[in-house]
Amino acid sequence: MSNLLNISPSPHAHGKETTQKLMHGVVVALMPALFTSIFYFGIGAVIVTAASVISCLVFEYLIQKFVFKKPVTITDGSALVTGLLLAFNLPSNIPVILVVIGSFVAIAVAKMTFGGLGNNPFNPALVGRVFMLISFPVQMTSWPVPAGFKTGYADAVTGATPLAIIKEGIKNGESVSQLMEKVPATIQMFLGHMGGSMGEVSAIALLLGLVYLLYKKIITWHIPVSIIGTIAIFTTILWLINPEKNADPMFHLMAGGVLLGSIFMATDYVTSPMNTKAMIIYGCCIGILTVIIRVWGAYPEGVSFAILIMNAFVPLMNTYIKPKRFGEEVKNG
Amino acid sequence: MLKTFPSGGIHPPENKLTSNIPIGYLPVPGNVVIPVSQHIGAPATVIVNKGDYVKTGQLIATGNGFVSSNTHSSVSGKVSKIDTIFDTTGYKQPAVFIDVEGDEWIGTIDRSSNIAREITLSPDEIKKRCFESGIVGLGGATFPSHVKLSVPEGKKCDILIINGVECEPFLTSDHRLMLEKGEEILIGISILMKALKVGRAKIGIENNKPDAIDHLTKLAAGFEGITIHPLKLKYPQGAEKQLIKALINREVPSGHLPLDVGAVVHNVGTAYAVYEAVQKNKPLFERVVTVTGKSLSKPCNYVVRIGTPIGRLIEAAGGMPGDTGKIVSGGPMMGKAVSNLDVPVVKGTSGIVVFSENESERKEPGPCIRCSKCIGVCPLNLQPFLLMKLAELGMFERAEKEKITDCMECGCCSYTCPANRPLLDYIRLGKATVIKLARQRNLK
Ligand code: SF4
Numbered sequence A: 001m002s003n004l005l006n007i008s009p010s011p012h013a014h015g016k017e018t019t020q021k022l023m024h025g026v027v028v029a030l031m032p033a034l035f036t037s038i039f040y041f042g043i044g045a046v047i048v049t050a051a052s053v054i055s056c057l058v059f060e061y062l063i064q065k066f067v068f069k070k071p072v073t074i075t076d077g078s079a080l081v082t083g084l085l086l087a088f089n090l091p092s093n094i095p096v097i098l099v100v101i102g103s104f105v106a107i108a109v110a111k112m113t114f115g116g117l118g119n120n121p122f123n124p125a126l127v128g129r130v131f132m133l134i135s136f137p138v139q140m141t142s143w144p145v146p147a148g149f150k151t152g153y154a155d156a157v158t159g160a161t162p163l164a165i166i167k168e169g170i171k172n173g174e175s176v177s178q179l180m181e182k183v184p185a186t187i188q189m190f191l192g193h194m195g196g197s198m199g200e201v202s203a204i205a206l207l208l209g210l211v212y213l214l215y216k217k218i219i220t221w222h223i224p225v226s227i228i229g230t231i232a233i234f235t236t237i238l239w240l241i242n243p244e245k246n247a248d249p250m251f252h253l254m255a256g257g258v259l260l261g262s263i264f265m266a267t268d269y270v271t272s273p274m275n276t277k278a279m280i281i282y283g284c285c286i287g288i289l290t291v292i293i294r295v296w297g298a299y300p301e302g303v304s305f306a307i308l309i310m311n312a313f314v315p316l317m318n319t320y321i322k323p324k325r326f327g328e329e330v331k332n333g
Numbered sequence B: 001m002l003k004t005f006p007s008g009g010i011h012p013p014e015n016k017l018t019s020n021i022p023i024g025y026l027p028v029p030g031n032v033v034i035p036v037s038q039h040i041g042a043p044a045t046v047i048v049n050k051g052d053y054v055k056t057g058q059l060i061a062t063g064n065g066f067v068s069s070n071t072h073s074s075v076s077g078k079v080s081k082i083d084t085i086f087d088t089t090g091y092k093q094p095a096v097f098i099d100v101e102g103d104e105w106i107g108t109i110d111r112s113s114n115i116a117r118e119i120t121l122s123p124d125e126i127k128k129r130c131f132e133s134g135i136v137g138l139g140g141a142t143f144p145s146h147v148k149l150s151v152p153e154g155k156k157c158d159i160l161i162i163n164g165v166e167c168e169p170f171l172t173s174d175h176r177l178m179l180e181k182g183e184e185i186l187i188g189i190s191i192l193m194k195a196l197k198v199g200r201a202k203i204g205i206e207n208n209k210p211d212a213i214d215h216l217t218k219l220a221a222g223f224e225g226i227t228i229h230p231l232k233l234k235y236p237q238g239a240e241k242q243l244i245k246a247l248i249n250r251e252v253p254s255g256h257l258p259l260d261v262g263a264v265v266h267n268v269g270t271a272y273a274v275y276e277a278v279q280k281n282k283p284l285f286e287r288v289v290t291v292t293g294k295s296l297s298k299p300c301n302y303v304v305r306i307g308t309p310i311g312r313l314i315e316a317a318g319g320m321p322g323d324t325g326k327i328v329s330g331g332p333m334m335g336k337a338v339s340n341l342d343v344p345v346v347k348g349t350s351g352i353v354v355f356s357e358n359e360s361e362r363k364e365p366g367p368c369i370r371c372s373k374c375i376g377v378c379p380l381n382l383q384p385f386l387l388m389k390l391a392e393l394g395m396f397e398r399a400e401k402e403k404i405t406d407c408m409e410c411g412c413c414s415y416t417c418p419a420n421r422p423l424l425d426y427i428r429l430g431k432a433t434v435i436k437l438a439r440q441r442n443l444k
């Protein structure tokens, strides 16, 4: 026996959960989407993902080591998740140098200037993505047409995303029923055979990820379900009002980044609300904003902006929307 | 669906190593140290002097005032000194040191093994007997039982809740007691019902003790008004408010007592002690203690005289393992780590858990990733991450508004935090400061 007994206070037991395990859980949940994106976009997907992940890790390492001069914690998995998510939001033919710049913005600007993990108000991957979208609009909106390893990287054939086709078409006075001929069928979109960012295309892969996240209790259902539900309801209403001007709800859910955003981006621990009531409100607001941007805004896609806007409200929501305490309000049956 | 309390709670590994080990009798030690204030409430007055000869069961300190309790000698022998010690809670306390000579009990105790079924005492006599016999809550809180049996003017109690949950990992003393002394416990419950003048009692037992549920259900057929209720396994179901919610779906308001919703909660161990006090005239001077830990060679359950140094229990359980890092009095979730082996067993000691150095090491805390898991597991729906931050920053007013004082220190938040943040350590400090500040404010 050691002479000194440890007399730290209770509890004297700790669960098995660690930050690293949670982050690695997210990485596992992202794997189906990664595989499908390699399947659809080939070598480009591999290059962009590797560039993004490696540069996020390197920036995090350099900043922790030389700027913060604190112990390096890149093994906690958070930079890995940011790197994957950033890549998933990019087209598979984007030049590596732009990926590195995007990673720098995500890690150095959006995460580390606020003090690192746990302190950033905005989702780092999304900040990186939106920064790139605004700075390099051409490269960020040319989407390779999925053709597996035939897609190539620098020489990829590009086309518009279904959302952009619809948006442009409606602007030009075409009816939705005509436009629907030009976009992939719903089943194709469900599997992921369409133009778009690497990680967002395959609904089935993302939903598999969701099931895993829920099963492992890494996230709760509140945020994804409230976003998806709100978008479904809102677009159904618009569609019922005028089916010739508005795409149907299934299309809205399958096309673009709704699933990637609601399952993986909006649920980021650090930048989402901390209690279930606030989570649902947050999710509903993201859903409404997404549809508003898609239908009336300048961009065909609105998920990233909607999430970033709502990120800004999270501190406020955490302060004013609180869980009901046990014994606070008493109704006895 | 089995009942449980609605929000929060965790499922720590049960580690009930001793559920199948019958209660043994730990031999009377060579000397005991009996702290005289083994209860929440006013300190007691020692009524014996150095050099006095005392018998087992003899009164050695009397309670002062209503919320206080008597203390009896657990052995026969000579009082060697009266001094202060650090008890398991880390506070200094007066204590009576006795050198054991034989084991001579006071004559009034009925030492026969017959079960005394007929309850002859009146409600007031029962309360008086509980006070005289030094009965306190044996679940760990050690609140004087006679106080809980006295329903104040204007309040009404319509149900007695009996806690047979034993939700702390490792501990099995209540479980064994229910199996081995089931009938005595039920008589004890009937006595409590009589004292409270209530017609029904519900015993809550978690479904990891099916044998105890079966056994008591069978026995309870012969007792009017007592029913057994299996509960879904979840920590901290043994907390009074959570147990009441689970069993009768009443929510005790923040800052109130169970009596405010018409319920009184006693533990099965207490019911047994009440049986012994009322039917056998035996004061509370021994209790069942689980001595356990993965590294112990013979974990076990023992009836132990109050005042026995815990080193004796560990010896009886196979001796202190070489790699011991921590010894906890109570369960792993809410128990207190002790600093040495001379610390005596007190009335609230339900178990002694030995942890190896590995098991007792705390991991390095990381930054809060705002995963909200701590909120999800808090049975009171508090926001532990926020309370910790407020306590850390010294923002006590805000902490008070966020109801830091509601925290029951169950430890679910610290247990769960993936970043290993010592949430409860800070909350405990913050809570103590907030209570102190509130007291000062009230004085002004
Ligand atoms: S469980 Fe830990 S990391 Fe998660 S929110 Fe609470 S304090 Fe932060």
Ligand code: SF4
Binding pocket: B377, B378, B379, B380, B381, B382, B383, B384, B406, B407, B408, B409, B410, B411, B412, B413, B414, B423, B424, B427
């Ligand atoms: S220790 Fe306090 S704050 Fe933490 S879970 Fe228990 S009641 Fe909630």
